[in-house]
Amino acid sequence: MLLLALVLAGLAWEGYKLVGGDDGGSALGVRVLPRADDVSMPHLWEIARRLGDPELSVAGADPVLVAVLRAMWFTFRVAFVGWLIGVVVGLFLAVLMQRVRVAEAALLPYVVVSQTVPLVALAPLVVGWGGHLTLFGRPWQPWMSVSLISGYLAFFPVAVGALRGLQSPTATQVELLHCQAASWWQALLRLRLPASVPYVVPALRLAATASVVGAIVAEISTGTRGGIGRLIIEYAQAATGDPAKPFTALLGAALLGVLGAALVSLIELALRRYTPAESGGVRS
Amino acid sequence: MSADGAVAPATPAAPAVAVTGVSKVFRQAKGEVTALEAVDLTVAAGEFVSLIGPSGCGKSTLLRLVADLAEPTAGEVRVFGKTARAARRDQDYGIAFQAAGLLPWRTVSANVELPLELHGVGRAERRRRAQELLELVGLADFAKARPEQLSGGMQQRVAIARALAERPRLLLMDEPFGALDEMTRERMQAELVRLRTETGAAVVFVTHSIPEAVFLSDRVVVMSPRPGRITHVVDVPLAVRNEDVREAPAFYATVTAVREALRGRLPRGEVDGAAADEPAGADEPAAADEPAGAPRGPARANRTAE
Numbered sequence: 001m002l003l004l005a006l007v008l009a010g011l012a013w014e015g016y017k018l019v020g021g022d023d024g025g026s027a028l029g030v031r032v033l034p035r036a037d038d039v040s041m042p043h044l045w046e047i048a049r050r051l052g053d054p055e056l057s058v059a060g061a062d063p064v065l066v067a068v069l070r071a072m073w074f075t076f077r078v079a080f081v082g083w084l085i086g087v088v089v090g091l092f093l094a095v096l097m098q099r100v101r102v103a104e105a106a107l108l109p110y111v112v113v114s115q116t117v118p119l120v121a122l123a124p125l126v127v128g129w130g131g132h133l134t135l136f137g138r139p140w141q142p143w144m145s146v147s148l149i150s151g152y153l154a155f156f157p158v159a160v161g162a163l164r165g166l167q168s169p170t171a172t173q174v175e176l177l178h179c180q181a182a183s184w185w186q187a188l189l190r191l192r193l194p195a196s197v198p199y200v201v202p203a204l205r206l207a208a209t210a211s212v213v214g215a216i217v218a219e220i221s222t223g224t225r226g227g228i229g230r231l232i233i234e235y236a237q238a239a240t241g242d243p244a245k246p247f248t249a250l251l252g253a254a255l256l257g258v259l260g261a262a263l264v265s266l267i268e269l270a271l272r273r274y275t276p277a278e279s280g281g282v283r284s
Numbered sequence: 285m286s287a288d289g290a291v292a293p294a295t296p297a298a299p300a301v302a303v304t305g306v307s308k309v310f311r312q313a314k315g316e317v318t319a320l321e322a323v324d325l326t327v328a329a330g331e332f333v334s335l336i337g338p339s340g341c342g343k344s345t346l347l348r349l350v351a352d353l354a355e356p357t358a359g360e361v362r363v364f365g366k367t368a369r370a371a372r373r374d375q376d377y378g379i380a381f382q383a384a385g386l387l388p389w390r391t392v393s394a395n396v397e398l399p400l401e402l403h404g405v406g407r408a409e410r411r412r413r414a415q416e417l418l419e420l421v422g423l424a425d426f427a428k429a430r431p432e433q434l435s436g437g438m439q440q441r442v443a444i445a446r447a448l449a450e451r452p453r454l455l456l457m458d459e460p461f462g463a464l465d466e467m468t469r470e471r472m473q474a475e476l477v478r479l480r481t482e483t484g485a486a487v488v489f490v491t492h493s494i495p496e497a498v499f500l501s502d503r504v505v506v507m508s509p510r511p512g513r514i515t516h517v518v519d520v521p522l523a524v525r526n527e528d529v530r531e532a533p534a535f536y537a538t539v540t541a542v543r544e545a546l547r548g549r550l551p552r553g554e555v556d557g558a559a560a561d562e563p564a565g566a567d568e569p570a571a572a573d574e575p576a577g578a579p580r581g582p583a584r585a586n587r588t589a590e
Contacts, residue, residue, distance in 0.1 A: 170385065176381070176385045178353065179352075179372060179379045274389045276432075
């Protein structure tokens with residue numbers, strides 16, 4: 001399925017290059033279609049070839065592929081930590097909002113508003129605070145700021161999705177546990193959390209892509225080196241003379257998002273017992 | 285062990301349910317709604333009592349007070365001599381609702397085991413007990429099945445097995461067969477009669493169906509709405525409960541008595557089901573479940589109103 005989607009996307013790219021004019025399409029003097037020339041849209045095989053060529057003209061430079069993979073690995077780890085932060089904070093907030101009704105009324109608006117603050121505005125603040133912090137006796141690392149910002153973007157879908165999931169058990173199910181003298185904790189473990197899985201898994205997937213996007217944007221806006229975000233900026237500067245190069249970094253960024261979503265599918269597989277089966281044969 | 289339980293330990297003599305002077309007022313945005321007003325009801329140990337009445341008469345509310353799902357505005361609810369809360373904590377009752385409320389991610393067996401699991405019963409003991417209960421409700425072959433693979437009637441039987449898990453001496457049932465078709469419903473009623481005989485538990489059963497109430501109960505409590513209160517208590521003079529009973533004259537007579545009571549055509553108070561439109565004991569061997577010469581009518585009013 002994923003492969004088919006990739007092939008179709010590739011065909012669309014090359015197809016447009018065949019049909020589209022080198023100068024794009026214009027209507028009333030305004031360009032409405034992108035240029036299809038080799039600088040704006042290099043051939044896919046150009047991009048693939050570029051991946052194999054050395055990154056720099058310096059002797060002994062690594063191929064672009066190695067540089068992109070190295071940057072992907074860096075950003076993946078940072079985004080993964082951000083995703084973990086987002087999941088833990090999101091679940092905690094959801095449980096708190098479910099448990100204390102006042103907390104839902106008090107917190108939910110802030111949770112929503114938090115996402116309207118642009119990451120770019122937030123990044124310098126986080127870096128500034130981080131400069132004064134030590135973590136277990138070790139100095140604050142730049143990547144920690146990136147993870148934190150990434151987590152800031154990732155916690156939102158988890159908090160909202162998990163809250164809906166925790167509230168999803170029917171009145172009968174909730175009252176039954178009450179009648180069975182279950183404690184709040186027992187009800188959380190045996191009813192609310194299992195019932196929330198169909199809501200939490202899509203939220204985890206959204207959080208995975210959000211944490212990648214958050215990490216890349218944060219790398220760029222904090223000027224953190226080593227990740228795919230930095231690579232996108234560096235390679236973009238080479239665009240005029242080396243048009244295929246920026247696309248290698250973009251490809252790497254896109255693959256990171258796909259990888260994150262794919263890893264969540266593993267979680268989904270492990271939890272499939274808790275997702276409703278497609279309506280099977282009902283005996284009567 | 286709660287303090288309440290220590291103060292008022294359950295004694296064999298204590299009735300299963302004792303409701304005295306209970307009122308329940310719901311405060312809503314539009315004002316107050318009196319769901320129950322000055323209700324007295326006593327259910328003896330091992331007795332089967334149905335609550336029947338039109339929507340809004342408070343029959344479900346009354347059941348919920350006994351189950352400690354709500355608290356009375358005034359009056360007192362005692363279950364085996366304890367407060368409703370203490371009885372719930374001690375698992376003195378099992379409960380079943382109109383919706384089976386099974387957890388879809390658990391097998392049938394694991395659903396029945398849930399209350400035992402919550403109270404720290406070991407795995408092997410839970411398995412054994414669940415198997416025993418599933419045999420009791422005729423679902424032994426479905427222990428490993430998922431709830432969604434079962435029909436509505438089978439799901440409800442699982443819910444009843446779950447309600448019996450802690451061997452309660454009181455079963456609370458809120459229209460458990462309300463969503464079932466008529467055929468399944470009658471089969472479930474027969475099963476419930478058998479279960480009740482085998483467990484000896486008292487039952488408080490909320491229903492909309494007059495024949496269902498008569499077929500199952502020792503006494504049918506008739507309620508009226510706005511405000512919810514008990515208007516009649518109809519004694520059911522049936523000794524045996526099998527499919528033939530549904531066509532017996534005493535059954536029809538009692539159904540008629542309940543219907544008349546619901547329409548408000550009978551004077552309030554105790555009603556002898558069989559005496560509604562024919563002489564008591566005329567052609568019913570059914571009176572055998574009463575001690576010879578048991579007083580009927582007003583003389584027995586002390587069972588409900590102290």
